[in-house]
Each structure stands twice: as structure tokens, then as C-alpha cells.
Amino acid sequence: MALAPERPRIYEGSRIPSPIPSVLELSNALRSSQDVLTVNFGPNHPSTHGVLRLVVDLHGEEVVGLAAVVGYLHTGFEKNMEQKSWWKAITYAPRIDYVSFQNNELVFVLAVEKLLQIDVPPRATWMRMLLAELNRIHSHLVWLGTAALELGAISMFWYCFRERDRILDLFELVAGFRMHTRYFQVGGLAEDIPPGFFDECAKFVELMPHAIDDYESLVDRNQIWLERTQGIGLLSRADAIALGQSGPVLRGSGVDWDLRRAQPYLAYDQVDFRVPVYQEGDVYARYRVRMEEMRESVRIVDQALRRLPGGAWIADDRKVVLPPREELHTSMESLIHHFKIVTEGFSVPEGEVYVTVESPRGELGCYVVSDGGPRPWRVKFRAPSFVALEATATCMRQALVADLIAIVGSLDTVMGEVDR
């Protein structure tokens, strides 16, 4: 087997285009040369992960100009959430990023709980962490399958989706839904964990590391994969921070930063895991970060399974949490509370909070304003995919048109989240 090409050194200084950081502008010399072809890449192209449009100026094979156009999937989630009670708004959050649904659900629920100052029982906290990590594996599997597919590795897609299906089976077992589970409730979980879940999840924990071995054996030393990913789409450490990058993109650029460790939420300070960091800042580094993150997530799931505490799965606060179903037939007060919470919804004290979690794509933030009423005044999501697309112009410097697909894929954007 031939040796892999030597990887270019990460550049000195900044490559962020100026004056517009997100647009690579065509130089005047090239513009007047009449040798440049402007191509619309997307919005309907299978390699754009949804409806992303890139207006690309090509000089032969080389990308000399680039602007990303987004908004084709704008559905007004944030506006809609203002019309719904807090209780009903939870269903909107997972649909924003339909690949890492549980993390989106989690960040919104955490924000509401912060305003309410409600204590969540440990069983719910640990289960949330477990599901968030399963969801991270799910999201990385979808990324790996599609990103490899775009570079020609078709079989990878089938293997990844095989394991993804097992995760969806676990979600179905817990919540009754395969996606958009709405299992996180303000105050805890919607229902107790079904007993069969632990055995099934333990089987998955045993299986998954071998599956990751399989993926790595397919591409890790594959000459085509290496040549198409190494030294492509460079992003330096300083540029990544200036462009607000987070998650695997940031860690692939050599920044040792993970919110799960830097500002622990849920029970992340009580579990043992490693944060993979790669210095090269190329597509391959981002791929490696995601692969190792899957292994670490499996470890966290394993620890959570063993240490999941018993007890209540939701807080006992009758003004916020639905009363137990069986009480509705015997207790008048419970029936009234149930009726009030379902029809009017619960009120949340006035205030504003900004809560962040480490989603599979990076720093996922939720800014919530309440006026003290039963509906949110304003909900704003800090979508890591939206920010990741700002880095396309910087990554795409000196890239060829074939690299474009690898680079956009490596940023792992979900358009639902970009456009909200």
C-alpha cells in the first residue's frame, strides 16, 4: 500500500476572508479574466445535507469564490414556540435538529427548569445523560454514514444505519417513539424507565465498540479516504475560535474544549470520559474526533447504566408536574391540577436565562425569556450548525471542487437547525 500523502502544516495567521467573514470573494484579476464559472451547488443536491445552497465560483477545478445561502428550511420554530404553553413548546425543540433531537429537548427543558428553580431527581438526571449520549452516537453515526457515502464509501452507510437502528429501537423502548421522543419533561422524565431497557442497552454497549472497530477497519487505512480527507479544509485554532466554532470542528482544530467537562451539567462531573483533541484542523481530524467521541459516549452510557440511581423520576411539584395518572380517579385536587396544567399550562417566573449543552454538533444554547406567564416570551436557539456554516469560506481556501463535498460534510450541519 502506498504511503499516505504528507499532511500540510496548519497555516500561520488568519485565513478568514475580509471584509465579510463568511464569503470568499472572487479576486478582481480573476473576475476580469472571463475564465470563471459560477455554479449553484444546491439547494437540492443529495450531498448538501438538506437544502443548503452554495454559490461557487470555479476556476477550472479550483474553488475561487464561495457564498453559502441558507433559509430554505426556515419554519419559524421560535415564533411558534411563543404561541404555545411551556409544556407544549417542548415538542418543538427536538424537531429543530432532527438528528440530535434529545439534546435539543434537553437544553430547552434545562432552561425552563433554571427559571423555575426546580430540583430534578438524580434518576432523571442520569437517564437524561444516558439518552443524550446515545443520541450523540446516533448523530455521529448518521454523520459518518452520509459523509462517507458522499466520498464514495457506500457500504459504510449501511453499517452505520444498522447500528443507528438499534439506538432508535432503544428510544422506542423507552419513550414509544423512535425519533423526537419528547421523553424529557420539565422536572424530570415523562415516565419511568421500562425494566426491559437495561438489558437491551447493555447488549448495545457490548456491541457498539466492535461496530466502531469495523468502521475504522473500513476507512482508517483506506488510501482513497485518506487522500480525500487529510490536509483538506484546514481551519486553524485561532480562526476556529474567532468564527465561533464548537464541538468536533473546534476539537479537530486543536482546542481542548468540551462543555461537558468545562462547565459540567447533568452528572458529567461524576463519570469518567476523555475529550479527544486533534491538532491538524482538517477533515480527517474532525472524522477522528467523532470516532473517538463515539467510543467515549459508549463508556458514559455504560457507567450510567451501572450507576443509574433508583427513586423518583420526576420532581414532586404539583404546580408544574402532571399528577400521577392513578390519582386522577380518586383525588379532586389532582384532577384540577391535571386540568390546569394541560389547558392553561404552568407559569414560569419572570426572567431571562441562557443555558448551553454540548450537543453532537457543539455548543447548543437556548436563550429563554419569560414574562411570568404560561407561555415563553422569547425562545432563541444558538444552533451550532448555523455557526459551523460560517466557517465554510475559511475552510474552502485553495480547495478543489471535489474537496467541497468533503469539507461541507465534515462540518456536520443539519439544515433544520441552521434555518430553524
Place this chain on the structure above:
Amino acid sequence: MPGLVEVLEAHGETTLVVDTPRLLEAARHLRDELGFDFLSDIAATDYLGWDSKDVSGYIGTPAGRDLNKPSTQGHQRLPRPKARRFSLSYHLLGMREGAPRVRLQAWVDDGEPVQSLVSVWPTADWHEREAWDLMGIRFDGHPNHRRILMDDDWEGHPLRKDYPIGGEPVRFSGEE
């Protein structure tokens, strides 16, 4: 800090309200002197009708809760009035031990421009375009001041409180 008007502490979060014309100065100070090198998010909020009736996000009467009338659970007290219509919240993060976060906040009225912070944090580019697109806040000195999520010829700013839900006109074939 330049232009600092008020420091608010709530829910374990710090909000630094600054004088809007001195926003750029304050942002530079926060980045260079206080080490907030990471701009996480810019969130614009419309407070039109914040303490009155019949706007989205409000159920109930200003008088508070009346158990004899349905749908009046609403406010136990009126929310604190806001000085201006829009708030802009810049959520900053210091990438160091302890992960300090701070909310830099500026208040503006309709039509009043704000200084663009693209020169301080390049990531502000799309966030500011989004605030213009959805809330109609203009940014002075933004290099690419265009809509981002809606079409370029879109009328109105959808996330404003006076923008109706279902406000998109539906066109039928055969109509002029």
C-alpha cells in the same frame, strides 16, 4: 468598563447592560481586557406589549389571578417594564478554567442602528444578519447587511411581536 449602565445578577448569570452608542468599545474591552474571546450567540428580543394584554405570550389579566374567572392564572404581578423596545443580548464565553459567561446587553428602539461587532468577533456576521432579518434591527458597519433566512424581497420582520402568525399571503393560480 466603558459605557456600563447596569450590572444585573439573576439565576447565576451576569448581565452587563451598556450604553448602546458605546457597544463597540465595551465589546473590545470585554474581549481584550477581560478575555471573553468566544461569542456564543446574539439574541434579539422584542418587548412590544411586554406588560399589556392581547399579545403573543400572554394569557391573563394585568390585575393578576382571579379564581372565579377562567384563563386568568397569568401574572401574579406585572413584569418589570422595559425602557426600550428591543434588547440585544450578546452571550460571551471565556475559554478558560471555570468557563466564565457573561451577557452583554444593549437596548434599542425601532429604527435605531447598533454598531456591528463583526470586527471584534467575526462570528457575529450571520448572527447580526439574523437579528436584522427576523427582528429588523439595523447594524452600522456590517459588511454584508442582507437578510439571511427570509427572501431578499421579504416584507416585515417575522419575529417581531406585531408580525401576525399566518402572515404570509397565500397566492392562488389565476389570481392577479
